[in-house]
Amino acid sequence: MGAAYIEQVHDVTRLVPAGRVTTYGAIADFLTLGSARMVGWALFNSIRADDIPAHRVVNRRGELSGRNHFATPGLMQEKLEAEGVVVQDDRVRDFDRLFWSPTELLHQ
Template sequence: MAQYIEDVHDVARMIPKGRVTNYGAIADFLTLGSARMAGWAMNKAHGDETIPAHRVVNRKGELSGRNHFATPTLMQERLEAEGVEVVDSKVVNFKEVFWSPIELLK
């Protein structure tokens, strides 16, 4: 399980600034586990500043992990600092800023 967590964190580190991905895309890329497992692994990332956990949202573009940050608004603040628009805890232009790890294979 420790290797899976590290693999999820490694994928998260590759998300470009100003882009977001979701738990399912990470799980699909790793061809192992589920969106829920990727979410569980991302929960272990908090406190590690090398992992941009703020760039991982749920499949609807919602900031479902926001309550795991130091403050409930920190995830949104970090995304907005990178130019990602967020309203009511949801990425506004989700389809446009969505990044799939599959792009790494192209």
């Protein structure tokens, strides 16, 4: 996995609407390349890029598993709450309702 793969993950992440969340696995499925772990790895390589809404990517249970990789431990939650997403115990409330899959782009 190289720079091209990282760019693809970043591009998909940018498509996640504000106030919605997606998962590592959903992005991996959409790309049909790499794995959920690789998506996490690609996002880790996005720390410096402020224009990537990495806070909208959570694990399959809606947990903020990436929170410790943001500038501050609370930043991921703060960004989500600024978009109206309620976080409770490091987990997105109403995750099923807020989940957004990139495959929805194909159903338009």
